Amino acid sequence: MGGAPSLCQYISRRVDLCIDYIYNLFMTKLPNELKSQTLIKRVMSGNTSKDYLDAFAKLSSTELHHPDYSRLQIIKLWNSLQNTPNKVRYFTFSLTDNNYSVIKIINDNFNYDKWAYILHDKDNSAERKHYHYYLEFENPRSFSSLANTLEIPVTLLQKVYNKKAMLDYLTHENDPNKHHYDPSEIKSNFDVVDERNKPDGPDIDLEFSDYCKMREGKMSFDEWFDKWKYIFYDITEE
Numbered sequence: 001m002g003g004a005p006s007l008c009q010y011i012s013r014r015v016d017l018c019i020d021y022i023y024n025l026f027m028t029k030l031p032n033e034l035k036s037q038t039l040i041k042r043v044m045s046g047n048t049s050k051d052y053l054d055a056f057a058k059l060s061s062t063e064l065h066h067p068d069y070s071r072l073q074i075i076k077l078w079n080s081l082q083n084t085p086n087k088v089r090y091f092t093f094s095l096t097d098n099n100y101s102v103i104k105i106i107n108d109n110f111n112y113d114k115w116a117y118i119l120h121d122k123d124n125s126a127e128r129k130h131y132h133y134y135l136e137f138e139n140p141r142s143f144s145s146l147a148n149t150l151e152i153p154v155t156l157l158q159k160v161y162n163k164k165a166m167l168d169y170l171t172h173e174n175d176p177n178k179h180h181y182d183p184s185e186i187k188s189n190f191d192v193v194d195e196r197n198k199p200d201g202p203d204i205d206l207e208f209s210d211y212c213k214m215r216e217g218k219m220s221f222d223e224w225f226d227k228w229k230y231i232f233y234d235i236t237e238e
Contacts, residue, residue: 031055036063043077044069057081061153072151079144079154087140090160093152094120096130102150103187106135109149113137114195116188118170122179134166167196 031039032055043056044066057078064074095102106115114136121129135146147154160166165174170186172178183193213219 032058037066040064040066040074041068044074053081061155064153072148075151075153076148079147082144082154084143084154084157085159087142088159089137089140090163090166091135091137091141091143091146092133092158092160092166093156094130094132095152095156096128098152099131102133102152103131105150106133110135111189114188114190116167116170116186116190116192118181118186120172120179120181122181123172124179132170134160134170136163164196164198167192 031042031049031052034042034055036059039052039055039059040063043052059078061078064078065071066074103117106117115134117131117133119129119131120127143154143157147157168174170192171181171183173180186192210219210224214221214224
């Protein structure tokens, strides 16, 4: 028969509500307390509140995987939440895995840019076997854009402050504590040895000579700027 609930039913319902309230108040975990897989699932499913995104952004790059989503989907969202430096022309990074994919991306996409990489597998240290990469672009690129193209976490990318030192490091040229690799082990689309033996900085005399030609009408401004624009890019990166 229908009718008003009994006192026992009423009390039972109130107890259930109290239990639910207490559970939600004390037992529900905050976003930064969730396991990485649970947090990724909730964020990728559309829970993009500030607390969730902040917690997601603080995950380590090694935690960016979930069986329900592609690695690239997760990495792109994570990369967009990281603070990165301004655009630069010179990058370096190293990887212990996923190198076949990255090397293929470099070969397929960076034909008009300079790239070099080498396998470091002979060092007498606890450091894991890894590939070390160098990328140089004619025009500055953003960290997040390059990371998304390479399908890697943006925090792996580093700005190169000294080109010659970076090229030397590919073979550990000046590091007495590490194995010295032969330059022939470097894979690149330019002559690394020739490049690192060039004097640092632009040839000021040649640049001034071209500037005079431009002023005299023997070279157009576009020709002069196209040849020497990297000087201005390097200045703005500092």
